[in-house]
Amino acid sequence: MSTVALPPSTPRRWPHHVESVAMVLLFWIVGAGLFFFTVNDLYPDMENIPPRESALLSIDTLLGQLTCLLVPLVRSRRRRVAGGAGLVVVACSALSAWSFASVVHALVTISSWRDRRWLVGVDALAIAAGLVSMLVMPGSRLALPDVAVMLGVVAGLNLWGMYRGQKSVLVDSYRQQAETLRREQAATVAMARAEERTTIAREMHDTLSHRLAVISLHAGGLSVRPDLPAERITDTARLIQNTAQTASEELRDLLTLLRDDTSDRALPTTLADLDAILVGARAAGLRVDADLDEEVRARLDSLPTRCSAALGQTVREGLANCIKHAPDQPVTVTITADQTGATVLVRNNISQRDSGLAGGHGLVGLDERLRLARGRMRHGVVGGRHELEAWVPWT
Structure with missing residues (x-):
């Protein structure tokens, strides 16, 4: 399965009011x-x-105390409140050296809006306040170099604020794009799961029809041959009972799935098709070694279709991914069994070569198939090798 790794949205490190209090103190x-x-x-x-x-x-x-207390209002999300408080702070700087840090914050904040009206207003007020301060405050004097420095500081703060505003807009845009991609990816995965469920439902419908036909055939045979030996009748009745029980279980699973009657799908790939799967992979140039447990081999004919299809699909998907992403590396397929179920493990070395084939949603469908078979799967890199492992219970 090909997915796009997307960064999560970055939340605030601290609540807004905590940041405001910290800035007031600073x-x-x-x-x-x-x-x-x-x-x-x-x-x-x-x-x-x-x-x-x-x-x-x-x-x-x-x-100075007043401008510090106005800092939370300058950080308000309502532009009129923030702008009004910022203008008051800038005006106070005419008679207050204490308000220097608050004035810098107000100028940068209003500049970050990149609104010409607010920018012209706050710059005019800042220049006027600076001239008044030079004329009135102790130790200050109105001189051309000092005026030039003041104008340079105001312009620098404007540029800094506009840069921050542009950066904030870009970050918000990227975050919205990332959120859109997340939703699209979630919808794509959901669609892939739904398609796989539809495929499984169709496959189960076919096998269920087969089992019902078997029941009908043997029941009909009993009705036309009442002279059969008692042992033969008993065996046939037991076969009908087992087939009916299996069909009932499959019908229960089928009712949980969607079915599309209008499209054609191939019969499911089962573990019985293992030899054909291996031949096809080797024909594609893959070096495959397979090891099938004897207990699994003995159960091939009696495995429930759901279990066999999940195991066969795991082998096929694992080899398909190797052909796409590691066509030059050897692959081992191991199928083992225990008292509870069977395990398929497909392993291959990591390759720098890629076939260039696009990735699909095979692992999504495989996970859905295994989940419905009450199995589980894992995949990833272990010890420098990629592994795809699936376990399915016998029943």
Whole structure:
């Protein structure tokens, strides 16, 4: 079976509110560090601060706390709420150095929307706030180099935000495509299972019809030959009973499956066709060694059709996959038995060569067939060799 490995959707590492609280604390720490560094640089002894500068520093502190508290609103999924809070944060930066980290976050967030109206509005407000800060805040001055640096920072934050927005759009697009592929693959697998169930139902219908014909034949023979010996009559009656019991079990299984009366399908491949399967694989260039347990060989004629078909289909599917994916490697087919059932093991070395034939849904159908036969299967690489193993109970 050919499948497409798809990455799972990546959930958030932390809940949204936990991230918001962490960002508030981080921005508060960054803002406090920048604020106290600036104050200590301007007033090393923290004394003799003029009243005007003291008032501005108090306003800086209050606005810094406000911008930190507005961070969760800037992260809101509602654009108007986030945009309004972001504009307030940017405006507060005119009188607050403490709000630096919050302003960077607001500019990047609004830029990530790639909405021209919001982008022009927040940039104009940021430039105006920067000019006011240069004119008003202690230790600042309005100079051309400082203005150029401010414009460069704003432009850089815009580019960073737009890059993040574009990346987010691409990630969402890829995630949607992956989800679509998952749904399509699930539908394809379900269709393959349904087709296999239909095939099995048709095969069981054919064998059930055969068994009913056997019952009818022997019952009719008893009705026209009442003079048969008692032992012969007893054997015939036992045969009718066993055949009827088997037919009843197969009918019960048949009622669980769908049947399409309009299409033609070949008779099922059973373990009795093992020699023909091996001959066909060898004719395709495959080097196959087969080992059939004597107990299985002795049971070939008496195996229930469902069990025999599951085992035969396992051998055929395993060899078909070897022809597709490892045509140059030797293959071993081992069929063993115990008191509970029979096991088929198809093993081959891993090959770098591939036939180029497209993969289908054979393993899906095989798994469905084994499940309905109350069996199980596994496949994969073990010890550098690929293995396909299936077990089916005798009854």
